[in-house]
Amino acid sequence: MSIDLEIARAATLRPIAEIAAKAGIPDAALEPYGKYKAKIGLDFVASARADRPRGKLVLVTGINPTPAGEGKTTTTVGLGDALNHIGKRAMICLREPSLGPCFGVKGGAAGGGHAQVVPMEDINLHFTGDFHAITAANNLLAAMIDNHIYWGNALGIDARRITWRRALDMNDRALRSVVGSLGGTANGFPREDGFDIVVASEVMAAFCLAHDLADLQRRLGRIIVASTRDGKPVTAADLKADGAMAVLLRDALAPNLVQTLAGSPALVHGGPFANIAHGCNSVMATTLGLHLSDVVVTEAGFGADLGAEKFLDIKCRLAGLSPDACVIVATIRALKMHGGVAKADLGREDVDAVKRGVANLARHVENIKKFGLPPVVALNRFTADTEAEIRAVQEAMAALGTEAILCTHWSDGAAGTVELAHAVMRRLDAKEAAFQPLYPDAIPLAEKIGTIAREIYRARDVAIPDSVLAKLKRFEAMGFGAAPICIAKTQYSFSADPTAMGAPVDHVLPVRDVRLLAGAGFVVAITGDVMTMPGLPRVPAAETIRLDEQGRIEGLF
Ligand SMILES: Nc1ncnc2c1ncn2[C@@H]1O[C@H](COP(=O)(O)OP(=O)(O)O)[C@@H](O)[C@H]1O
Ligand SMILES: O=COP(=O)(O)O
Numbered sequence: 043m044s045i046d047l048e049i050a051r052a053a054t055l056r057p058i059a060e061i062a063a064k065a066g067i068p069d070a071a072l073e074p075y076g077k078y079k080a081k082i083g084l085d086f087v088a089s090a091r092a093d094r095p096r097g098k099l100v101l102v103t104g105i106n107p108t109p110a111g112e113g114k115t116t117t118t119v120g121l122g123d124a125l126n127h128i129g130k131r132a133m134i135c136l137r138e139p140s141l142g143p144c145f146g147v148k149g150g151a152a153g154g155g156h157a158q159v160v161p162m163e164d165i166n167l168h169f170t171g172d173f174h175a176i177t178a179a180n181n182l183l184a185a186m187i188d189n190h191i192y193w194g195n196a197l198g199i200d201a202r203r204i205t206w207r208r209a210l211d212m213n214d215r216a217l218r219s220v221v222g223s224l225g226g227t228a229n230g231f232p233r234e235d236g237f238d239i240v241v242a243s244e245v246m247a248a249f250c251l252a253h254d255l256a257d258l259q260r261r262l263g264r265i266i267v268a269s270t271r272d273g274k275p276v277t278a279a280d281l282k283a284d285g286a287m288a289v290l291l292r293d294a295l296a297p298n299l300v301q302t303l304a305g306s307p308a309l310v311h312g313g314p315f316a317n318i319a320h321g322c323n324s325v326m327a328t329t330l331g332l333h334l335s336d337v338v339v340t341e342a343g344f345g346a347d348l349g350a351e352k353f354l355d356i357k358c359r360l361a362g363l364s365p366d367a368c369v370i371v372a373t374i375r376a377l378k379m380h381g382g383v384a385k386a387d388l389g390r391e392d393v394d395a396v397k398r399g400v401a402n403l404a405r406h407v408e409n410i411k412k413f414g415l416p417p418v419v420a421l422n423r424f425t426a427d428t429e430a431e432i433r434a435v436q437e438a439m440a441a442l443g444t445e446a447i448l449c450t451h452w453s454d455g456a457a458g459t460v461e462l463a464h465a466v467m468r469r470l471d472a473k474e475a476a477f478q479p480l481y482p483d484a485i486p487l488a489e490k491i492g493t494i495a496r497e498i499y500r501a502r503d504v505a506i507p508d509s510v511l512a513k514l515k516r517f518e519a520m521g522f523g524a525a526p527i528c529i530a531k532t533q534y535s536f537s538a539d540p541t542a543m544g545a546p547v548d549h550v551l552p553v554r555d556v557r558l559l560a561g562a563g564f565v566v567a568i569t570g571d572v573m574t575m576p577g578l579p580r581v582p583a584a585e586t587i588r589l590d591e592q593g594r595i596e597g598l599f
């Protein structure tokens with residue numbers, strides 16, 4: 043059994059009503075899903091947010107990770123627990139895990155060791171059904187498109203220009219490109235189609251950026267699914283799909299409340315990936331947390347070149363949020379990878395490789411400062427890390443005037459992140475943050491892509507084919523010129539080349555396509571070979587996930 047699962051299963055959980063009461067959520071506002079999970083009623087969310095927000099907002103991001111991940115979720119939990127341990131009222135806001143990585147490479151997303159949200163099995167699997175609801179809403183819209191064409195196509199949809207794709211919460215490369223409606227006239231008009239993993243769906247993005255149920259339905263209605271032969275956009279509202287989609291999502295939109303192993307309240311809600319989507323939990327949960335607590339600690343996915351940039355330039359911009367501090371999670375193993383060490387050798391001491399790999403961390407530190415957020419580095423300690431390697435990181439960061447705090451929350455729980463909690467509180471109390479997004483709304487979409495590429499990825503240039511530039515111009519002509527950009531890119535490198543470790547320079551960012559997410563309110567720029575439907579690895583985690591004789595789950599991590 044995985045250590046994470048062993049620890050989670052051995053824990054004594056508090057009834058969720060007790061966690062809620064501690065967070066200032068009355069019983070009447072709770073919709074329990076068993077003893078240890080609950081949704082928080084939308085009426086309570088609205089009333090709680092009617093008061094002035096109390097809390098400060100702390101973003102947890104990281105360096106470019108190894109495929110296993112470097113511990114942002116784990117550190118978000120550890121920091122939240124430590125803030126509560128030192129007497130603050132902290133809440134943790136996380137994304138819900140996707141079944142794709144759970145049964146694929148990375149495993150779950152409930153943290154790890156003694157810094158987890160629980161019940162981890164529920165959270166990592168079906169949780170409260172939100173992803174199934176989002177999948178259903180996405181696929182209802184897809185079905186209504188083909189059904190509209192089948193019954194005469196009154197809207198004049200050009201079947202060659204349908205951009206809406208089906209979704210599934212699984213890694214399945216066989217579904218990336220399919221042909222639907224085969225089998226004769228009763229099945230409709232055959233056309234090319236495909237599936238995205240649900241965390242890349244625009245329904246997920248709209249769900250996570252919606253301020254309330256009415257806003258969600260408006261966003262769903264604005265989703266552009268196709269165009270007519272003369273280029274006129276066709277929306278979900280044109281198909282009269284937005285109402286039924288909102289019905290499917292009504293219960294899901296209520297934020298989920300669970301707890302950490304230490305009993306801290308955690309809102310786990312929504313779940314876009316940060317390489318192919320915007321990588322942040324829901325605005326509903328984050329804004330609720332800010333009204334209920336003194337500090338909200340929230341994670342954005344993958345490295346700061348992806349999740350943090352999107353949290354700051356998309357979520358904060360669209361939701362009117364202003365972060366007050368930022369933690370960058372680094373690990374010795376990832377720094378060695380960036381220093382050129384092969385995955386198989388990451389467990390061996392190599393101080394020189396750490397010193398070389400620190401260039402990746404240094405660039406993320408420099409980038410976060412561009413947003414007016416002086417970061418603190420959390421060095422998430424793994425057992426194989428040596429004193430010499432740790433010292434090398436701390437000395438390099440000290441030379442940059444940045445604190446690098448050793449954290450041992452995976453093995454020690456809150457006690458392992460108390461020093462980090464005090465460092466974050468020093469920044470919050472000093473009111474150091476002077477957040478501003480990387481680019482203004484008013485510049486052209488292509489210039490926004492260029493700004494991110496140059497300022498964050500340190501690209502020399504961006505390669506955008508004329509056909510893609512024409513699409514961007516069309517989006518601007520349609521009134522979406524002020525929208526932020528969400529760059530779909532590999533998580534392993536600052537560049538579009540997943541093998542370019544460290545801090546690559548002089549690279550060109552190839553943008554192969556762009557998608558207008560009119561419902562979510564941003565434009566996606568797809569770079570390199572990034573896929574919106576991942577595939578399973580040669581040996582998927584699924585092969586070691588099973589039930590024991592008592593029907594208990596094994597192999598989940
Ligand atoms: N210090 C640590 N020691 C051992 N395993 C860890 C440590 N920190 C995280 N992990 C494990 O690494 C994996 C990724 O952690 P996670 O917090 O999900 O990373 P991220 O959110 O950055 O992807 C999880 O299985 C977690 O249990
Ligand atoms: O979207 C990716 O999130 P993690 O970095 O937490 O795996």
Ligand SMILES: [Mg+2]
Nearest residue numbers: 114115151341
């Ligand atoms: Mg995570």
